[in-house]
Amino acid sequence: KNEVEQSPQNLTAQEGEFITINCSYSVGISALHWLQQHPGGGIVSLFMLSSGKKKHGRLIATINIQEKHSSLHITASHPRDSAVYICAVPPRRGAQKLVFGQGTRLTINP
Amino acid sequence: EAQVTQNPRYLITVTGKKLTVTCSQNMNHEYMSWYRQDPGLGLRQIYYSMNVEVTDKGDVPEGYKVSRKEKRNFPLILESPSPNQTSLYFCASSLETGGHTGELFFGEGSRLTVL
Numbered sequence: 550k551n552e553v554e555q556s557p558q559n560l561t562a563q564e565g566e567f568i569t570i571n572c573s574y575s576v577g578i579s580a581l582h583w584l585q586q587h588p589g590g591g592i593v594s595l596f597m598l599s600s601g602k603k604k605h606g607r608l609i610a611t612i613n614i615q616e617k618h619s620s621l622h623i624t625a626s627h628p629r630d631s632a633v634y635i636c637a638v639p640p641r642r643g644a645q646k647l648v649f650g651q652g653t654r655l656t657i658n659p
Numbered sequence: 660e661a662q663v664t665q666n667p668r669y670l671i672t673v674t675g676k677k678l679t680v681t682c683s684q685n686m687n688h689e690y691m692s693w694y695r696q697d698p699g700l701g702l703r704q705i706y707y708s709m710n711v712e713v714t715d716k717g718d719v720p721e722g723y724k725v726s727r728k729e730k731r732n733f734p735l736i737l738e739s740p741s742p743n744q745t746s747l748y749f750c751a752s753s754l755e756t757g758g759h760t761g762e763l764f765f766g767e768g769s770r771l772t773v774l
Contacts, residue, residue, distance in 0.1 A: 582763060592749060592765040635702065645709060646692070646717050649702040 552576075553638055555650035563658055568623040570653045572636035581619050582637040582647070583610050592635075595621070626657045661686045665750050665766035672740055673774050680735045680769050682750030690753040690761070691733040692717070693725065695746040696768075702749070708733055740773040747771075 552575040562568060572581070580599040586592045596603050596610040598619070603610050607626075612619040623630055633652040640648050663684045672678055684691065692707035694717075704717030708727040722744055724736040733752075737744060748769045755761025 584763070584765075590747065590768045590770075592751075592768075594763045594765070597762050637702070645690075645715065646704050646707055648704075648718070651701045 553636060553648055553650040555634075555636055555653050557653060558651065559654045559656075561656045561658065562626055564627060566626050566657075568626050568630070568655065568657075570621045570634050570655070572619045572621070572650055574617050574636075574638045576638075576641050577614070577617065578638045578642055580639075581612055583619070583621050584635040584637060586633040586635060586652070588632070595634075623655075628657045628659050631655055631657050661764065663750055663752050663764050663766040665748070665769045667769060668767060669770050671772045671774065674741055675739050678737050678740060678771075680737075680748055680750075680771070682733045682735065682766060683731050684733075684752040684764065685731065686752060686754065686764065687730065688752035688754050688764070689730070690755060691727065692751050692753075693723070693733070693735045694749045694751065695719065696749065697746050705735065705748075737771075740771075742773050745771060745773050 554573045556571045582597050583595040584592050585595050598612050607624045609622040633654050635652045636650045637647040666681045689710050693705040694702045696702045703719045705723050706717055706725040708714045711727050711730050714725050714727055727733055750766040751763045753761040753763050
């Protein structure tokens with residue numbers, strides 16, 4: 550089964566800082582998801598990527614399939630970015646389900 | 660508006676009283692799935708469905724049932740709820756079968772307490 554590790558578990562930064570959250574997994578996959586969960590509890594899909602890099606506003610996600618590693622970057626961070634960020638991958642290549650990292654709790658102070 | 664709708668959002672019930680959490684999506688998605696989220700354990704998959712009448716177990720299916728009679732609906736059934744099923748539940752859907760190759764759309768969550 551694919552093990553998913555995120556780092557750091559908790560991250561506190563000042564508004565405007567560049568943020569990096571990491572996700573490593575143990576088994577080769579075809580795609581990886583990045584999710585955002587705000588304090589109210591709702592979950593939103595940020596990215597689904599299978600190679601290279603994707604950008605949406607101030608958020609950038611990269612993945613290195615060979616190294617089994619993905620990063621989520623936030624540029625010019627803002628207090629509204631405070632949330633839990635979760636990566637998710639299939640437990641093995643071709644599986645029809647997902648396993649999730651434990652999440653990274655990000656707090657951006659004004 | 661494209662959405663996944665779960666009901667109820669909050670429920671307090673007692674051990675053994677059957678309950679159903681409904682999930683409906685209006686995006687004609689083939690893939691639907693249920694997850695539970697618990698402190699320290701993160702999100703875990705309960706059941707998923709790749710299409711009508713096609714369902715399969717996730718990592719924590721014990722104590723739960725599902726059905727997929729229509730493409731838009733995927734109810735989660737707790738036949739005899741127990742306190743260890745107290746959790747925050749999420750339903751999600753995706754256009755692509757498998758969910759891992761397509762964007763996931765989540766419902767707002769259902770907080771269930773079993774006394």
